[in-house]
Amino acid sequence: MTGRPSRRQLFGYAGAAAAGAAVTGGAVALGNASSGEPPAARDSARGGTVVPYGDHQPAIAATSPRHAELVAFRLLGGTDKAGLGRLMRLWTSDIVALTAGRPAPGDTAPELAIPGVALTATVGFGPRVFTLTGLADRTPRGFIDVPVMSHDRLQAAWTGGDLLVLVGADDAVSVVHAVGRLVADAAPFAKPLWRQTGFWNSTGPDGQPVTGRNLFNQVDGTGNPAPGTPDFDSTVWNEDGGTTLVVRRIKLNLDTWDELTRSEQERAVGRKLSNGAPQTGTAEHDELDLEARDADNRLVIAKNAHARLSHHSENDGRRIFRKGLNYVQDTGATRETGLIFLSYQADLVSQFIPLLTRLDAADALNEWTTTIGSAAFAIPPGFHEGGWLGQGLLG
Ligand code: HEM
Helix, strand or coil, rough: CCCCCCHHHHHHHHHHCCCCCCEECCCCCCCEEECCCCCCCCCCCEEEEEEECCCCCCCCCCCCCCCEEEEEEEECCCCCHHHHHHHHHHEEEEEEEHHCCCCCCCCCCHHCCCEEEECCEEECCCCHHHHHCCCCCCCCCCCCCCCCCCCCCCHHHCCCCCCEEEEEEHHHHHHHHHHHHHHHHHCCCCCCCEEEECCCCCCCCCECCCCCCCCCCECCCCCHHHCCHHHHHHHHHCCCCCCEEEEEEEEHHHHHHHHCCHHHHHHHCCCCCCCCCCCCCCCCCCCCCCCCEEECCCCCCCCHHHHHHHHHCCCCCCCCCCEEEEEEEEECCCEEEEEEEEEEEECCCHHHHHHHHHHHCCCHHHHEEEEEEEHHHEEECCCCCCCCHHHHHHH
């Protein structure tokens, strides 16, 4: 990869600011997108503070955190609409404090609340919330649970959930601390159903932002709509300023993947491992040429290549916004590796499900990947000072 931030990444940062995710503090310098001026060189591209307020929950359009934990909860039997509203008020005050690096109210480990780690917390509601009395007609447009696909091998341990909190930061201790506070405050209302921990690196060796890599060594995220663009806004936000999030835990079989040659690996995706460029191009953000053929008249980007099958031009313009997290799960001497696949889209039914169904039927990557967990959440809009998360739904 070159050290230069791509256009997408520049706009990614600017987009985060435009979306209300103002980033302050020393380490995160914003480029001036309108003048095309790049972010100042620095030895760390991360850190800072993500302001928790805005029309949208701010982490979505912001760059991926280095460390993240997702906790899905089951609502306790007695938790009704009013109870959920109480929990959302509690979580809102926790999030306001923790993102600023201050202890949450009643914090038992206040020293672990530190500023400058770009801490964020994103909250979502599972399908069961919209069956509670008073909420039955409030299901967001295009929000349903993801149907089980033919290749899925779902495990209860990673599937479903009535509530989600996704905490990210550039410091793992801060993530553990914030999650601990949010889980403790949820105890009267909801109990954890599953937890998933992941990590992502979107900083190059020179400290500049780059598109991160998954554990298959693929540059992953290139084809995303860029935050701050009309494409991003229409892909991600619904009329209320919310969105939907699909969480898929996808096991990557590194043993059989490693048996492939590099060119076989590149053929499965249709992009180069070196810099993520399409097989028909040279730079990461070159457009895919889906018609190009080689000397033997074979398609250069194979018919079942992942980047072809998922490309919006092959899917009636459907787009999603993906943000992966790598995971490892160690049990004694054995290790499972995978991708916590996160997809944001305004409308899950018309954007995500047709794409997933198509990939399930034909994607070359299916040979080395197995989805073992799946969950869907409606992500409410953001909140402004004095307001609280989910107020429009529960207030
Ligand atoms: C283990 C699972 C997966 C891996 C390793 C993976 C990896 C990749 C890679 C390397 C790319 C090319 C670079 C990029 O544009 O980011 C890509 C593109 C893409 N993937 Fe996946 N992916 C996985 C699962 C999925 C799933 C489940 C979906 C959707 C249901 C999906 C949708 C997309 C889309 C929409 C693109 C962008 C295509 C474009 O417009 O260029 N991927 N993926």
